[in-house]
Amino acid sequence: MMNYIGLISLMLVLTSCEFNKAFSSSFAKEYCSCRYVVGQTKEHCKEYAQNFIPPWSIKENVEKKYVTVSNMFKTTTASYVSKRYGCSIKE
Amino acid sequence: MNPKTIDKLFKYLFDKNESFSTDSVILIRNGKILREEYAKGYKADGTHRTWSISKSVTNTLIGIAIKKGIISLETKVKKFYPELNGENHESMTLDHLLKMSSGIDWNEYYEENPFASHVIRMLYVYQNKDMASYTAKQPVIHQPGTRFHYSSGESNLIMGMLKKSMGLKDYENFPWNELFDKLNIESATWERDGSDVFIGSSYLYLSPRDLAKIGKLYLNDGIWEKERILPEGWVEYTTTPNQAWKNNQTNESKPKLAYGAHWWLNRPNRHGSVHPAAPENVYMALGHHGQILAVFPDQKIIFVRMAADKDGKIDRNMIFKFIMDSLK
Numbered sequence: 001m002m003n004y005i006g007l008i009s010l011m012l013v014l015t016s017c018e019f020n021k022a023f024s025s026s027f028a029k030e031y032c033s034c035r036y037v038v039g040q041t042k043e044h045c046k047e048y049a050q051n052f053i054p055p056w057s058i059k060e061n062v063e064k065k066y067v068t069v070s071n072m073f074k075t076t077t078a079s080y081v082s083k084r085y086g087c088s089i090k091e
Numbered sequence: 092m093n094p095k096t097i098d099k100l101f102k103y104l105f106d107k108n109e110s111f112s113t114d115s116v117i118l119i120r121n122g123k124i125l126r127e128e129y130a131k132g133y134k135a136d137g138t139h140r141t142w143s144i145s146k147s148v149t150n151t152l153i154g155i156a157i158k159k160g161i162i163s164l165e166t167k168v169k170k171f172y173p174e175l176n177g178e179n180h181e182s183m184t185l186d187h188l189l190k191m192s193s194g195i196d197w198n199e200y201y202e203e204n205p206f207a208s209h210v211i212r213m214l215y216v217y218q219n220k221d222m223a224s225y226t227a228k229q230p231v232i233h234q235p236g237t238r239f240h241y242s243s244g245e246s247n248l249i250m251g252m253l254k255k256s257m258g259l260k261d262y263e264n265f266p267w268n269e270l271f272d273k274l275n276i277e278s279a280t281w282e283r284d285g286s287d288v289f290i291g292s293s294y295l296y297l298s299p300r301d302l303a304k305i306g307k308l309y310l311n312d313g314i315w316e317k318e319r320i321l322p323e324g325w326v327e328y329t330t331t332p333n334q335a336w337k338n339n340q341t342n343e344s345k346p347k348l349a350y351g352a353h354w355w356l357n358r359p360n361r362h363g364s365v366h367p368a369a370p371e372n373v374y375m376a377l378g379h380h381g382q383i384l385a386v387f388p389d390q391k392i393i394f395v396r397m398a399a400d401k402d403g404k405i406d407r408n409m410i411f412k413f414i415m416d417s418l419k
Binding site: 019033087088089 | 137138206212215281282294
């Protein structure tokens with residue numbers, strides 16, 4: 001029971017702070033660069049971009065070269081800009 | 092170099108039973124590739140993450156900018172970042188940033204407690220904003236120039252200063268016009284933050300062969316095919332242990348990698364060198380997950396390793412031991 005309360009408390013803290021944006025951002029950014037800068041496969045990049053908490057959803061648009069990732073109540077899109085400037089986080 | 096010992100080196104680097112994961116390796120001596128090898132899915136001209144090796148190439152760009160009179164080591168950070176605050180912050184210069192001795196409060200590490208990490212916030216919460224400004228807003232807690240403290244924020248502050256020194260139009264082409272094109276580097280990608288500042292701490296991508304060209308530029312004292320790219324004395328400045336790092340060593344109980352200006356050095360503290368198998372004047376650009384560019388000035392050797400060591404760490408001293416043993 002205490003563990004359960006602790007987990008709920010941690011989730012509440014995470015949802016209220018800016019830090020939880022990092023979970024979706026880091027996955028989106030590293031996945032985008034892995035796919036469109038380094039040129040690796042989806043499977044490889046999913047494994048590479050994995051951080052502390054697995055993403056809740058990953059939506060990739062291969063044609064337009066962007067990925068939208070949701071995790072810890074936040075959503076981030078990272079998109080490929082150009083050969084020179086690689087990927088960047090949009091929002 | 093003894094080919095049998097080189098075989099042992101490459102066998103070690105690509106050993107599938109080890110916990111580390113090598114993607115590519117190049118060994119160069121006297122300007123010639125002695126051997127290169129690539130794991131499945133990687134190739135000579137394929138670009139790769141360099142992570143913090145980006146910092147050492149940031150040093151290259153600053154050297155070029157100084158040579159061209161765009162900025163100087165004495166340029167005050169406050170001139171471009173008035174939000175700087177804390178202990179004697181007005182005295183902080185570009186030189187302090189290059190030597191990782193700004194005194195800015197910074198937590199680089201994240202594996203034990205990611206919530207306390209400035210670098211995670213900078214890279215993933217503020218990436219679409221302004222990383223240099225985020226760094227400048229952290230309080231200065233030590234007199235600039237007195238204490239070495241490794242910080243990715245300082246590299247991005249440097250890149251921010253460079254942008255503000257020249258304006259966006261010149262800045263966005265600067266790495267290509269002044270460095271990559273001159274070295275025939277075609278694989279470079281350098282990602283930017285939301286204020287169009289190159290992420291000097293982490294996000295330069297290069298092929299292994301192109302990364303080796305950066306090593307060659309430093310090995311040749313900043314000269315590329317008879318053209319001086321870096322100012323005279325820049326490589327010496329970069330590869331001399333800085334005073335702030337020396338100050339830190341009085342409290343150290345074991346060897347620590349030395350630091351010059353955005354390059355790591357094998358120079359010893361009073362307990363010796365971190366890599367005793369390598370000469371003390373070896374200098375290195377190092378990155379997360381085992382990226383290595385090592386330059387052996389006396390032996391005219393350049394070693395490049397690109398990797399994805401997410402689970403285990405490679406033993407750099409072992410690599411250097413194989414290299415030195417191969418010369419016997």
